[in-house]
Amino acid sequence: ANITLTATIEKNGVSETKTFEVTVLETPQTDAEAVAADTAALDFADFTFGTGDSETSVTQNIGLPTSGSSGTTITWVATYTSGGADASGVIASDGTVIKPAFGAGDANITLTATIEKNGVSETKTFEVTVLETPQTDAEAVAADTAALDFADFTFGGSDTATSVTQNIGLPVAGSSGTTITWTAAYTSGGADASGVIASNGTVTRPAFGSGDTNITLTATIEKNGVHETKTFEVTVLETPPTDAEAVAADTAALDFADFIFGAGDSEISVTQDIGLPSTGSNGTTITWVATYTSGGADASGVIASDGIVTRPAFGSGDANITLTATIEKNGVFEIKTFEVTVLEGNQVTYTAGLSFNMRYVPGGLTTPTGTDDSGTATVSNAYLMAETEVTYELWYAVYTWATHIDRGANKYTFANAGQEGFGGTTGGVPVSTEPVNVINWRDAMVFSNALTEYYNAQNGTSLEMVYYSDGDASYATPHRNSSDATCGTSVNTTAGACDNPDIKTAAKGFRLPTSDEWELAARYKGSDSANGAIEKPVSSGNWWTPGNYASGATATNATARGLVAWYSDNSSNDTHNVATKTPNALGLFDMSGNVSEWVFDWHPSFVGSYRVYRGGSFSHLTEYLAVGFVDFGSPYFEHSAIGFRLACNP
Numbered sequence: 001a002n003i004t005l006t007a008t009i010e011k012n013g014v015s016e017t018k019t020f021e022v023t024v025l026e027t028p029q030t031d032a033e034a035v036a037a038d039t040a041a042l043d044f045a046d047f048t049f050g051t052g053d054s055e056t057s058v059t060q061n062i063g064l065p066t067s068g069s070s071g072t073t074i075t076w077v078a079t080y081t082s083g084g085a086d087a088s089g090v091i092a093s094d095g096t097v098i099k100p101a102f103g104a105g106d107a108n109i110t111l112t113a114t115i116e117k118n119g120v121s122e123t124k125t126f127e128v129t130v131l132e133t134p135q136t137d138a139e140a141v142a143a144d145t146a147a148l149d150f151a152d153f154t155f156g157g158s159d160t161a162t163s164v165t166q167n168i169g170l171p172v173a174g175s176s177g178t179t180i181t182w183t184a185a186y187t188s189g190g191a192d193a194s195g196v197i198a199s200n201g202t203v204t205r206p207a208f209g210s211g212d213t214n215i216t217l218t219a220t221i222e223k224n225g226v227h228e229t230k231t232f233e234v235t236v237l238e239t240p241p242t243d244a245e246a247v248a249a250d251t252a253a254l255d256f257a258d259f260i261f262g263a264g265d266s267e268i269s270v271t272q273d274i275g276l277p278s279t280g281s282n283g284t285t286i287t288w289v290a291t292y293t294s295g296g297a298d299a300s301g302v303i304a305s306d307g308i309v310t311r312p313a314f315g316s317g318d319a320n321i322t323l324t325a326t327i328e329k330n331g332v333f334e335i336k337t338f339e340v341t342v343l344e345g346n347q348v349t350y351t352a353g354l355s356f357n358m359r360y361v362p363g364g365l366t367t368p369t370g371t372d373d374s375g376t377a378t379v380s381n382a383y384l385m386a387e388t389e390v391t392y393e394l395w396y397a398v399y400t401w402a403t404h405i406d407r408g409a410n411k412y413t414f415a416n417a418g419q420e421g422f423g424g425t426t427g428g429v430p431v432s433t434e435p436v437n438v439i440n441w442r443d444a445m446v447f448s449n450a451l452t453e454y455y456n457a458q459n460g461t462s463l464e465m466v467y468y469s470d471g472d473a474s475y476a477t478p479h480r481n482s483s484d485a486t487c488g489t490s491v492n493t494t495a496g497a498c499d500n501p502d503i504k505t506a507a508k509g510f511r512l513p514t515s516d517e518w519e520l521a522a523r524y525k526g527s528d529s530a531n532g533a534i535e536k537p538v539s540s541g542n543w544w545t546p547g548n549y550a551s552g553a554t555a556t557n558a559t560a561r562g563l564v565a566w567y568s569d570n571s572s573n574d575t576h577n578v579a580t581k582t583p584n585a586l587g588l589f590d591m592s593g594n595v596s597e598w599v600f601d602w603h604p605s606f607v608g609s610y611r612v613y614r615g616g617s618f619s620h621l622t623e624y625l626a627v628g629f630v631d632f633g634s635p636y637f638e639h640s641a642i643g644f645r646l647a648c649n650p
Contacts, residue, residue, distance in 0.1 A: 001026070029070060031120040038068025039115045039122040047126075058130045064095040064111075072117045081108040081127060090130050100132040102139055107132075135176055137226040144174025145221045145228040153232075164236045170201040170217075178223045187214035187233060196236050208241040209249065241282050243332040250280025251327045251334040259338075263364020264382045270342045271382075272362055273527075276307040276323070284329045293320040293339060302342050308527075312344045319344075347587065348384055348650075352455040353397045358384035359521075359586050360650065367520040368536045371547040371628035376536065377516040385513060385521045386646040388578035388589050389435040389597060392420035395447065396430050401457075402450035402480075412450050413481040414443050415636070421575035422618065422640050433577040435595045435643040441611040441635035442482035442498050444512055444598045444644040449478045451646070452509030464507035471496030475504045489636060493608045499635045506649070513647035515601040515612045515630065522551040522584065522591040522615070522627040531555065545584070547628025551591035551615070552584030558622075565593030565625050571618035591615055592625040595643035603632040610634055617641035 005020040029037075044055055048063025064076050078091040090107050091097055100107050107130045115122050135143070150161055154169025170182050182201070184193040193215050197203055206213050217232045241249060254277065262272025276288050290303040302319050303309055312319050319342045327334050346360030363382035369375035395418045402412035417427040421434030439447075449465040456463055467479045471494065479501050481487070487498035496502050503511075513521070523544040525533050531554035533543040549556055552564040562570050563582045571593070579589040591597075596613045603610045610632040616624035619641050623629060633642070 031118045034070035038070045038072040055128045062095040072115045077112045081110045102133045137223040140176035144178040161234045168201040187216045205239045208239045243329045246282035250284040267340045274307040289324045293322045352458045357387040371626045373547045392436040393430040395436040398454045413483045415482045434575045437643045440638040446482040448510045463509045465509045466507045466511040467501040469496045508649045510646045512600040515599045525585045548626045550625040566618045567593045598644040
């Protein structure tokens, strides 16, 4: 404290004054007061930051104060702000800074000052941020190269890397300060493709017809002379065609590969509807007109404009048809013609002393199975099915020829001589066209071979027989004997035996139909969806008689059954001449009723024991007539209600 002392000098009322200046020293600080004072005074103004640095952006060493104005000493410790671990490797106690490596991120540091005098101390903290080491040019280039991808491209409209039709926005700089330049080369060959994609991303599409172009875009990512490259594959679509180009291209491309033929059909052998293409790949529409190849008259009654086929009547000959396609777009059109042959109707007549008809059944179809239509079966190949059950008349002609002693080693022997209808003659001259019965499965199998040989002998043909007894698929020894003496009175499933013959599947001789073939032929209605027909598979366009109907029937009532089948309600318990009822959709008679029909298959529940017969007979009740019903018997079992029907490969 600076003090003025004033003296008053006085005698008998007379006085004067005189002043004197003195300084009274303050009381000395305690150590605690010194520490508190220097702690309070300490702040960032006492730090010495490098040029351009501050507490939030440290890149250089920091000058840290080491003493206070009150005689204190100041020492420093650095810890990471988050977690508090030692951070002396970033800021040393003397303020030396070691920046974090690039990529490690900036370091937030708590600097703790300890202010001390004679053992008395306080602490004070300061938050600073030490910036990571700047990227090198090589690091910048590497980072921007790794980051560069298609997400950085700007595609026009709905374009993508695999479908480019417009200019592409190509990135020209990376986030780490790099520059990006582009070159284009053809993916195959690598030649310059700047005429398709320029360095600035401008796209010039290839001319129509030259095809889409696969381009490799090479990016060069550079900073201060350091660079890397990265490649990207894109496809630039050819220029869309003009209407004339579209029509010309679709006309040139249109061929038979675009037609959908029914199973087994081709352009030279059409029996089913044809799927005709209605559009081309370049947006054209295609319409069709059919004319007869010879004469050119309208042939829409054979092939309609939508490809529906109506085969010429049997005996009128195959129809050679010119299909003319008009390929059109926006009033521009061209035409192209195709020649196809539609085969005449599905009846084939075989003459072997007697004549009998076989009906064509299309293959490649999946039929429902079972009386409840719950199953399915696919018959892959087309086949022929006899129009009627084998008549005793045909049986007798073949049997007489086949068993004649003059045939020597090729003589046939049957277990049964066959009967002419129910209660008719056995072995006598035929007097009717009733079906043969009282024959077993073995007899039917052997008869198929006998008829094949008989037909060949009558017509000079060489149809191969189907059933053989070698057991080794050599197809050398046809089955010619169904007698009990040869085949036994129990089932023999040895390979090649009577009950398990070798089957030459490609042979065109006569044979028993499979159970699935029989059911398909019994149910088939083609495109006829009327009278309770079911469509299976759904939306296939194939319609079928329901499994609880008689074949060819339009309902389940007695009137509908009576039109197509001889059975217990109308047969007077007797067989009748074949083909005296209404045929089914394929022209097959008596598929239900008259006599049941042996087919080739083992019953699936009794494989090796019982063979299947189908269709019901003159003596059967209604449920046995159902096209989905399956009956069975031993292969050596014969009955007056069981006969058979023939099939063969076309």
